[in-house]
Amino acid sequence: MRINDVILRTVVKVVIFIILTLGVYLFFSGHNAPGGGFIGGLVLASGIILLYVTYDIDTIQKKMPFDFKKVAALGVLIATGTGLGAIYLDVPFLSQTDGHFQFPFIGDKHLTTVTLFEAGVALTVIGTLVTMILSISEDE
């Protein structure tokens, strides 16, 4: 029996953009202000889980054909990869660097390698959380 969830579906269509934007915002504000890969990842993952709850697993899997176990693995790979990069450049393990760059149209931007590390953390969190929820939901 399908429950009548038209309100949920309608609300989610709008709210999901707010949640995902907040997740991305938290992720980018991370290394200097409250936020970061972990929290950004949590918010993004909760957005994705909300989609799974609202629509069914099959629909979402058709639109987002990722194996979330591999997403988590990719995240760890990126995060540890930044550490290995530091070893390759012969500075202490996990050293990070940053710099200001001039771009056409958008002007001065502060770019950091820690964002890459945080991206790895975010992907790991998303992958792990979604995998957990999906494994629980598969239980009969």
Place this chain on the structure above:
Amino acid sequence: MNNIIVLPLIIPIFTAVILVFLRNYIVVQRMITITTMIAVSIISFFLLELVQREGIIKLDFSGWKPPFGILFVADTFSVLMVLTSSIVTVFCLLYAFSTIGERHENMFIYSFVLLLVGGVNGSFLTGDIFNLFVCFEVMLMASYVLVALGGEKVQLRESLKYVLINVIGSSIFLIALAYLYSTVKTLNMAHIAERVAEAGQDPMLTTVALVLFIVFSLKAGLVLFFWLPGSYVVPPTAVQALFAALLTKVGVYALIRTFTLMFPHQPEVTHTIIGIFAGATIILGCMGALASRNVLTIAAYNIVIAVGFILIGLAVGTESAIAGSVYYLIHDMVAKALLFLLVGMMVYLTGEKLIDHMSGLIRNYPLFGWIYFLTMLALVGIPPLSGFVGKVLIGKGSIEAGSYVLLFLGFASSLVVLFSLLKIFLSSFFGETIITNEDKKPLPIASMASFIALALCMIAIGLGAEQLLVYVQDATNILVNPSIYIDAILSES
């Protein structure tokens, strides 16, 4: 730059993640795994030589100076442990390839073995006690999966217990760390040691030390080993051997590190309790080993006895006793891995676990039988095999300190070890053979190779005692003089 120190941690973890993407290519997985572990072994060997040349070396992550940042420290003791654990892992993997079966290999088992090794190496190398907690967790997470993987009913039961006990242990660890941080305001091990020495080890700090002691005892199987015989016998043999060789030893390492570096100032409280626990562990472990007729359980109780024996050295605390502990720790990692692989192979060959149902194995597999005999001699401590020097040194230290009770218990336990292992040998290897030539299973060549290699390691540790003792003595020197360690970490270079 000392980035080499972090390689034994990061290489296994990085490779473990890469293996996730190669799930269906089992042969590639095997090749990558074994190459990685051989590489880690070689790197650890270079690291050992480097530490010999340059003394204690450290790596400040991201360049944050101690005591503010996290750091990895390589001294002779930790690098010896890393080297031994990496070599043992290579041979356990060799055994796993021929026996573990495709079902496990498909389920990321090599990834988890590598994560386990990464956690173990990290625990040995870290110089920050919170980081020690993190590395413990990495190791434990991997071990939870390895215990449960396979999905048999008994595995589910034992893994539930195992996870529960370790989660409780970890939360107590965290509480102890909170207490420690609130009293000494630092988590860097060298800095803690310095502050505890300056302020004097008051009752509050001794209490914190004892809480840490309980946590590490739980992980090492010191008195609190009730979970160990159950959960160590359910996973596949190669995983059992890895657990036997590595997991409890990390707990023992943490105990030795904590009570030689950070809290050595109240030996009449802490070291007395360690001594009582070590004695009790030996007695209880011996009772378990004598009572059991299941080969796997007998082997598991032998781990417990060895843990008690190693900690006699710490409890006594003289220089030769601690040297004996370090030496015996190295020996025990190799010998216990081999013992578990051998009894696992017995179960694989006969399909039985009780010694009464096996007989005459030595007629079917003579070399296998004699390697078991050799392992037994090494564990008992017959010269010139690997157990001898460690036992002599611990015995010498106990006599120097006048701890005759511990001395007696330690050496009486050797007899019990001999008896329990001889029980297996007499009833399962000797006697009328029960396996006819038609149903004789061939012994996988790769397994035989790993037995021979580990047996050779044991003989080498025994015969090469003189070369190895140079390293062991250096490790001991740092353990009994914590100021060397503290100066190396905290002095500005």
